[in-house]
Amino acid sequence: MTSTTGPSVLGRLLRNPLGLISSVVLTLIVLFGLASPLSPHNPNRALLELTNAPPLTGEYLLGGDQAGRDILSRLMHATLSTMLACLVVLSVSLLLGVVTGLIAGYYGGWFDAISSTTANAVMAMPGFVLLIALYAVIGPSIMTAMAVFGVLIAPSYYRLVRGLVQTVRSELYVDAARVSGLSDFRIISRHVLRAVRAPIIIQSSFVLSAGIGIQAGLEFLGLGDPSAASWGGMLQDAFNNLYIARINVVWPATLVSVTTLCLVLLGNALRDVLQEGASQVRPLRAKAVSRLRAERERPEGERPEGERPEGEHGPEQRPEPGSGGEARPDTAGAAEPLLSVRDLVIAYPTSPSAVRDVVRGVSLDVHRGEIHGLVGESGSGKSQTAFAVLGILPREAVVLGGRLRFDGADLGSERVLRQVRGRRIGYVPQEPMSNLDPVFTIGQQLVYGLRASTSISRATARSTLLDLLARVGIKDPRRTFDSYPHQVSGGMAQRVLIAGAVAADPDLIIADEPTTALDVTVQAEVLDLIRELREERNLAMVLVTHNFGVVADICDRVSVMKEGRIVETGTTSQLFANPQDEYTIMLLNSTLDDAVERPAWAEVNPT
């Protein structure tokens, strides 16, 4: 462990209750074994009068075994030998598995091919049976047997390390290190080992517990060195004597099971500690949510200082109590909007009792046939607003205020949401590929989605969807229908998802960066398609984007978002021609559309 992770990992491990208990117990067991030179008696000294003596008889604290030897002393020596055996297993398997795994994962090629085949072959062998068979060759040396076991278990390290290294190998920082001129040895020691270290440590605790089990098993079967004390051997002795001295079974059995149990628990605790994400925040409890909601209801002044949202509502977004919606000059008197969002507040928990607001009082209206752009930079809350309309916010998000109305119905109710989602509100996501299930054909997914929201037959759904696929510009709809997602391009996949979104003939589409993952030429075609569909079906749309070009191309109205708030809203032509807010002006100035080409190099460097 290096200084960057060392102390904190140990500290976190000891703060984890299971980690604390298991490490304390394991430390005690190790100390017990290390103290064996100080054992009260020679483990092989037999006192006939103390044969099968119960605990606390004479000099024997835990009693005597069937040969009259001190059980406590024998346990201490057996613990030491188990520790040595663990050391043998670990060093053999680590050396073999990690080194070959590193080489195979980093370089690949023929070494990878040969070592992977070998590892698979070794893993396929029944280890325990092999060890018993090897007894004939290696004789009663438990250390040799454990070394062989180390070889047998090495493939588990090999596979782990190889997989991890392959992942790290494709990271750009490894490429950057190569470009910087670092040798492979340096790259492996700086970057690769750092990444595989934690999983190896976790794996080791499981390997050790397996090793202890195997060792005890072999000795129990009498395949160990009969002259040395061992957990398995003592267990066997006690078993042979079960009817005479029952209690003798307890000591070795307890040690074996407690040690393996603690190793497994330690491994789990290590996994929790080493692999926990930094930002793992649990969803708030219902009680905390209602408390926070109640607090927001109160006037601003009464709110405790620490829980005030980081900024206050901007004047143009301040809720007007009782006014029932803002009167904007261009929407006043117009028909009831299809979608109306009022004073939406969304927050994410930062601790079990505190939250951070990401959407801070957003209000917007979308009318039938209108495309409303929601534009802003990352973290502005634009996607969160869109997700809230669909009711697909992440589990830990909490809506702390605001009303969402769709065609007169309250989207705050789960029942209404279930009725309209997919039927009357469609969704087009950002990443077309990750929103298609790779194990089903495109047709199966589309039919499933359509039949989940309407009550039409499979055949009708199929013909509707085939027509729609043709409509969204797919040349061979039948073939695409029967294809798996990986068989179509990204632009094609987005067309499929658009077809799926409009299949149930919705009134509103929520599109979250629908063209961001696409090439510009494909983006232009998809925008054309969206425009045509809007005209055909009088669709309303909320289009989330960061691209002002897309806004200029397709949106009727725009809302510019910054830090969870709408800073400016207006018709597209108005906003571009005459932006009011400073932030909008800054964003528009950052676009490179009007950048002047650089002069030719020869003009700058006359020869």
Next chain:
Amino acid sequence: MSVQPLLDCRDLRVSFPGRGWRAGRIEVLKGVSLRIRPGETVGLVGESGSGKTTVGRAILGLAPVTGGSITFEGADLTRQAARERRRGANALQAVFQDPYSSLNPAMTIADILTEPLLGRGSSRAGGRERVRELLDRVGLPADAGSRLAREFSGGQRQRIAIARALALQPKLIICDEPTSALDLTTQARVLDLLLEIQEATGCAYLFITHDLAVVRRMSHRIAVLLHGEIVEEGDARQICQEPRHPYTRTLQMAAPVADPARQRERRLARQRLARGQLAGDHQ
């Protein structure tokens, strides 16, 4: 071109083995020729799958070159042994697209910035001084060195990646979509930084991107890549104002401009062009 080019790629070919048993090789670059003069920025524009990233990776020695030559400062990189190449790495550096994957999240900024100096016999104290210089150069506070990469935002990380590329005072930096993961305002600032660095150090850039607006802002010369071949190459002004190849024209008209009136014109022109091409295909 009387000046000796800094980088001269001739007929560069790269192919990868196909997937599956006895699959043929897939040729990603089909003979790309590219020259970059000292202090010049050449923009390489293309869409996904055009092979633009592969051009950069081939020059950096990260993709297998199967044909052609890459001459950098007079030496053919494709014929160099790994050890020799490592020694020459000073002059050729890179800034990658993804600022999250290109910095090891578990390392401190100082460790990342001194990495290129490893094995070049620089003293530790000198290293610390250099870290401060580099951070200053890219506009980050001097105390950033002791923090971990994961504590920084995308734009800041890209500044760190640029600082790392500058550590060895390179003559050519391959910039592979350095701003496409960044927000608009951050992108503008990072691009300004790159221009400023070029002004100060005289380094050349190969600027790889899918965004014509970015490339116009950055490049003296632009090459347009389509399916592993350069279809058009010329001075930025010519490519942007009088594109000759139909693909360059399509690309340009497809990029939406942030002005509703001009975008409407552009869209109509694009749709006319597309219909014309369609009609042409049917003849």
